[in-house]
Amino acid sequence: MQPGAEMEPLVRFSGVQKTYDGENLVVKDLNLTIHKGEFVTLLGPSGSGKTTCLMMLAGFEVPTSGDIFLGQQRLNTLPPHKRNIGMVFQNYALFPHMTVEENLLYPLKTRKMPKQLAREKVDRILSIIKLDDFAKRRPTQLSGGQQQRVALARALVFEPNLVLMDEPLGALDKQLREHMQLEIKHLHQQLGLTVVFVTHDQTEALTMSDRVAVFNDGVIQQIDSPQALYEYPANAFVAQFIGENNTLTGRVKTVDGDFCQVQFGEGLGTRASKSLTLNAGDPTQLSIRPERVRLNGASQSLPNRYRTTLHEFVYLGDHLRLRCELAGNDQFYVKVPVSELCPSLAVGDQIDIGWRDEDVRALNAV
Structure with missing residues (x-):
């Protein structure tokens, strides 16, 4: 989060629970507030509930009980396309038949943005991610890292209130992954984004986040700054999982x-x-x-x-x-x-x- 940024709540989970079979809770009584401009990572092993939380926030899953708010708006029954949330996935999800430019224009067209304004926004985001010269290429003509930057740009081009990232760097090799970690962190700072990031990689979480929520068995074990998690783990699970x-x-x-x-x-x-x-x-x-x-x-x-x-x-x-x-x-x-x-x-x-x-x-x- 930017120095001096106001601690304005943007996302709030209140008593949220989720079950798929009516018996076993995947998420148990989640209470979590994310402030405007924060980079918060949901970290935990497979099956810990972190991705389910992200999917409920995105609108692809519905809470079994409790409420989720974005600003003052209750999200529980709001369709995903009306939430003004950007999403970045591990598999990029780019349209292969479209150029980079067309991929970025797509979310603006669906929002019926005037053509000239849409063009300006695409040019600006291409400049920010340093892919101006690749606007006419298709995704198959790009490297993995370049495709990931386009996927990131598509999530940012319509200036969403919130950006959600689900294991976005999982398909990249170690060196490129580390480079992209810093690139995403710099974009977060440069654009004043609010980011909720899901990963099972604790080094990634420590590198990028303002705060990290460590999940296990559907419960947040500890939410804190990376340094506090590492130096002062709240329990044995956190101590073992972090570092x-x-x-x-x-x-x-x-x-x-x-x-x-x-x-x-x-x-x-x-x-x-x-x-x-x-x-x-x-x-x-x-x-x-x-x-x-x-x-x-x-x-x-x-x-x-x-x-x-x-x-x-x-x-x-x-x-x-x-x-x-x-x-x-x-x-x-x-x-x-x-x-x-x-x-x-x-x-x-x-x-x-x-x-x-x-x-x-x-x-x-x-």
């Missing part, structure tokens, strides 16, 4: 404000930041990111320090992931920049690892 994460099972011994003392493994302990609902005696799942774990000399001054065995090196170019064993977890990873790793380190070595109190989080046990 790489190490987990250790333990029990809360004492509570001290926002921190607690946790016992784990065979007589091991750590101080950790805690979720709001944990009390002394509760079981907990400790969460710590691999890049927050310090190795050997770097761990010497840390308050939480442990001896572990190195089982495996995983080389990833700019860094290495070291697989260790700690408190019965033989999938405990430490992420180390290549330049910081001691070259004499070998599989089977005993190594010291450690972390700061604030780098480990005690969450409710699953």
Whole structure:
């Protein structure tokens, strides 16, 4: 969202539920507000309810109960073509027999826009997406990335109140996908768009969004900024789904404000930041990111320090992931920049690892 932008509600889900068979709820009591100018991503595994929410907002599905509003207008029974919402799909959905120009003119013709004004809008959006020279080509004469930009332009050309994107980059290769992530983000900022984006790719969600709603089993587990989701996951599901994460099972011994003392493994302990609902005696799942774990000399001054065995090196170019064993977890990873790793380190070595109190989080046990 633009700095200083007003927090004006644009989309509101109020008590929305959806079932297809009358028994199992795909979406459960959804309450969500999206503000004008925001880029909000609905993130979650397959079957979590995120796409169903998008389809209800688009008008392709009807809520079983509850209400959906766009501004002051209740959308529940409003046909999709009357919602003034732009849609971008993974399969582009371009008309193959039309040129780029004709594809972009189509939504304007259906809205009975005067020809001269329609032409101006098409020329402007072609300039913005840098495809001025491709106006006369058909989709089959374009690359995947160019087709995706045309699909995006077609969703924007009639200046909708809202743009919905359903896994729009899923068909692209990694490098092009990353380029398009930034391109969409820049368009959002440049045009002041309100975007609701669906993906199961957590890196994509973190890269592009103002806020991310993490779905599981039809419920939003947490909605927050990308940084807050990563640094302060609300529960074990969010911690596991967002980024790489190490987990250790333990029990809360004492509570001290926002921190607690946790016992784990065979007589091991750590101080950790805690979720709001944990009390002394509760079981907990400790969460710590691999890049927050310090190795050997770097761990010497840390308050939480442990001896572990190195089982495996995983080389990833700019860094290495070291697989260790700690408190019965033989999938405990430490992420180390290549330049910081001691070259004499070998599989089977005993190594010291450690972390700061604030780098480990005690969450409710699953």
